[in-house]
Amino acid sequence: MDNLATDHWYDFRDLANLSRVILEGIDKVAPYELAYIVAPIIGFVAAFVIFVLPSQLFVGVYGERRIIGRIQSRRGPNRVGPFGLLQPVADALKLLQKEALTPKVADRTLMWAAPVFFVAPAVLLFAVIPFGPRMVFADVPAGLIFFIAVSGLPVLAAFIAGWSSNNKYSLYGAMRIVAMSVSYEVPLVLMLLCVVVFTNTMSLPGIVWFQKDVDLWLIFMQPLAFVVYFIAVSAELNRTPTDIAEAESEIVAGYLTEYSGMKWGLFYGMDIGYALAASAFAATIFLGGWSMWGLEQWVPPWVIFIAKTHLFYMVFIWTRGTLPRLRIDQLMGFAWKFLLPLAVVNLFLVSLERLWWSESDLGGGIVFVIAAINVPVSAVAVYLWARFLGYKPERVPTRPRLAREAGGYVPLEEPVIGGGK
Amino acid sequence: MTRWWTGEELGEAAERLVPGSVSHTTETACVLKAEHALEALRALRDDPDTNFQHLSNLCGVDQWDRFEVVYHLQSLERNQMACAKVEAHDRENASVASVVDIWQGAWIQESETYDLFGIEFEGHPNLQRILLWDGYPGHPLRKDFLAMPGGLQPGLNEFAGTSAKPEPPVRPVT
Amino acid sequence: MSEIVQSEPFVMNIGPQHPSTHGVFRVKATVDGERVIDAEMVIGYLHRSMEKLAEERTYTQNIPFTDRTDYLSSMSNNLGYCLAVEKLAGIEVPPRGQAIRVIMAELQRLASHCMGAGAFANDTGAWQTPIMWFMREREKILDIFEMTSGARLTCNYMRIGGVAFELPEGFEEEVRALIGPLRQTIADGEGLLSGNEIFLARARNVAVIPPDMAVNASLSGPMLRGSGVAWDIRKADPYCGYEQYDFDIPIGYQGDAYDRFIVRLEEMRQSLRIVEQALDGLPGGPHSTEVPLALRPPAGEAYARIESPRGELGYYLVSDEGPSPHRFHIRPPSLINLSVLKEMTVGGSIADAIVALGSIDIVVGEIDR
């Protein structure tokens, strides 16, 4: 930490200085307990007012709509405020004013409680994410486990929402979201286990320091883990290739069918919040967090971190704008049959590499060797496992046959195989 | 170019395949006898010369004294088209044989004809009203069902020789 | 195991107010878990009894009705009806009128397939992007319709004996300016979806209709061609001088939802070819023949059909020498294509049922009439 930032409070490369100065000031005039209680409030304000809420509103809502509008060759929101920047604010105000209906047959208590339970974990998720070298809300040693555990909670809230609505589409959405997140939890956690084996720590700041010390991001050392993380997390977050829990063309709006007004607004807003949390987590684990090969000395590390988070979030937006949606049995099969075996194989691969690392005397340079091994090995493993499962790089004709004259059935010269896997 | 069969041509073919099945022929269509219609139509589908495998259109026509069920048959391989008809003379209990066994595509058109004309199709697997709701009074495309309350548009049409009993206008409100 | 242990069958309504039924139309699906075990369609929500109403109006007055059956391809509907009346009354259309009709019908096919392909992509979950691209092009076609006929959706442009008005100034430039971007959009949509692994997984081998069943069930249009049956009325029974134009019939491989999608895209390309040829050889002369307003065709019957974007659109007219048709019947391609819905959906999952429904490309106005 020595060369990163000074301890002066005005050194905004590390906002922790400022909070320390404030807390020390309080500590001088008041009992320690007050400083203890004020500390998380400062952290909350710093994390949420500076980072999460603006990101969520202006990148998650406004940016997403603008970028998807660009993909779809339309303009997106451009009326409220300059460039439509105030659109999310207008949306929030509108949602606050709307009447929230509750069906008569629904379970009122649970239906109103579900959005609260849905939002609360999203706030908690940011507690363990390091925004900078010392800018972490709660530096718990098992931050990774904490993150996994807390990120499993919203599924429960979504299930409560779907079940309590007493609606058939909601029931389907609820069942789908539970089945899917339960399935994707397994490869996701196994892949994070690989990361833990590799870095030997479960603390998120520790993982960032690891990547800074070896000067290589984990995305290169653990490409398979990164890919699996991306797929699994987009499945858990209901992002588009896998948004079957609220697939609007199939089950209307899934578990959100009966929600309206601010209740719905909380679900909608926090969907973006979770995506942001997942992006922040990915930036921490795989993209080196706030570290950027020495650049963090000049640019505030938290700016680097936010940039990386938003970069990852752009990929979410991109996939949402372009990809069709999978079917639930395909998704479940993909999790259990494709990702899980790969995760198990990757776990042992990583373990062996880690043992080799601790035995060998190559020093820090060995990570580059490992990266050079892992990238092709991962690609080959994915390819081989796909072949084993019966996937063939297919030649499905993307153009129909052409007939000159009308006259009944034209038999196929050879049967067309492939597709529909 | 599609060869459009005249009524005589189709009548000859039907007579050749199922003797005695043709009631009479007109310029454009061949009217089949109701009791042989199913047999004749099946034969017309299966015979390689006629090969009418595609039932292009099925509809009913109210001719005041009788209902006609019109079948437009076509052959995709031979690119030819013909029109067959079956008549139902009993207005109250109009009934013809269903051709769903021959052409699967007939079922929805027969349901529609049943709904709008009230012609029963014997052997139809699931004959029920599809466009209107169960219990709708009357069958709208019958000529004695008046679309406009109070009768016809002035000066446009006179249904000469109408046998229709001027019933009170049927306008259920739901 | 699932044969032994079953959950309660569960009736799930897909429609009438559902995002992917493309109108007020209802599938009453009985589901067991995610699997559809029975599907029954319920139609009639948009029934206006046009066939009855048309029996009390003159032949010319009936043309606007045909706009409102298949509201996504009103030009084609006008054309089919006018052809039927012309066949009934023995009216010849001048060559220029025929060429204009061909241009309009093909532009309408492009507009309709833009909608159909885009909506199908939407049903597979390609969230709004392809449909937006296609809608952008469709808007340009509708602009052309507006400058020609004054209306965008229900154009009412065809008349018995020709078309209503002469083409406006700058029509040809507008249409030619449309062709290049539209080709590019078709290629874009194809690039986004046709080779996409997820799209293949969703659409391939879903809702398969074998060719013999397709013929037996009276299917037509892209549904029939998707099953590998080369049948296009423009080729088989040319009307409006389609025999002069050079184009191909795209046919699919195995009759699944994917085949129908790529057939639609290829049909758009072929339509562009026809439009180009028709513009190149646009003859001079009158655009319409004089037809008495109170037309009284001789007694008789006529069945005329055209290849509408959804399939074989037939009009069956019976005349009793009166000023209005004795019987006016529309052969609705959507309705008959929809009749195989049960065969397409039962046994698949709910998501497959939506894809099957989307691949039919229904228009409820035409189904219910």
Place this chain on the structure above:
Amino acid sequence: MPRVFARDFTNGWDVLHEYGHIAILVIIALIFPAGAIVQSWAFKFVNIRPEVPSDPVKEDTYECGMVTRGSALTQFNFRFYYVALLFLLFDVEIVFLFPWAVVFEDAGLVGLGKIAIFVGTFVVGGLYAWRKRALEYA
């Protein structure tokens, strides 16, 4: 070797101290959405939010425009149970793996072998489930 923790936990900082912060955050996190809902609810007293009198249609559940018949809270497909069981199987396994991952270096190759046997039993279980077609949802 890379450093393990950003902060030295042996030096006066207690882990529970950090979790205390999280506990305070839990309260904030619950107040935050509850406040939004209460605020939205309270708007009706200042005539910002409309409050239309309820009628049976409005209070009915959405059934694509049809009248809802029957409850949605029925037995769901049995397949779901398999997934839940499989999840339990694998998640419990992973919970046991995490402590090993932290002490990985001390356990060494022998530890890895033991873990391989442990994971192997679950792999066999998973393969059995696969064979029994429990992985096919719907």
